[in-house]
Amino acid sequence: MASVPAFAAAARALLTDTLSGAPYLPAAEVADFVAGWTRELRVPRHGFLVSPGQTEQYLYFVHHGTLRIFYPTADEEICVGFVHPGNLVCSFPSFALGRPSEYAIQALRASGLIAIGRPAFQACLDRSPGLARLWRFELEKTLVGRMEHEIDLLLPEPAQRLERLRQRSPHIFQTVPKKYLASYLRMTPETLSRLR
DSSP states (O other): OOOOOHHHHHHHHHHHHHHHTOTTSOHHHHHHHHHTOOEEEEEOTTOEEEOTTOBOOEEEEEEEOOEEEEEEOSSOEEEEEEEOTTOEEOOHHHHHHOSBOSOEEEESSOEEEEEEEHHHHHHHHHHOHHHHHHHHHHHHHHHHHHHHHHHHHHOSOHHHHHHHHHHHOTTHHHHSOHHHHHHHTTSOHHHHHHHO
């Protein structure tokens, strides 16, 4: 029997702890759900978790590392989000609709993740109203975050965009390189440096 990488066991423990905080999730349902996270991945710095054109088959939980989600164009890579330990990630349009991803997910730091396949994930949601509720909450939280970012991008002053991000996610300035933060805020790295 192959041994489980140390981070995978720790990732499952972290996922269990995170889910156990939801009072409406019985321990047996948490254990059943966590048991489905059978895939372990290590993504090296600058390696890709998801590439454009790939159809997303997994939902991932980040144990360690930092990743960026970006949309590549002919001229640039537009950062649309960042993912830190203890969070879920996937190319959501691809995962939800079963179509090829337009986005890429790349490790900014060496990252360790565990994953559950889409069919197993859907089966868990079908079996557990508590997990379905938690998933709805996660989707709502993500949508609110996307709307906040949309407001940021509509503000004409770069300083306003930067301040809103500082208020919402101060930790991001410790983990994400300046050039990616600048892309996320739709400003040049020089403008970001001047404002910081």
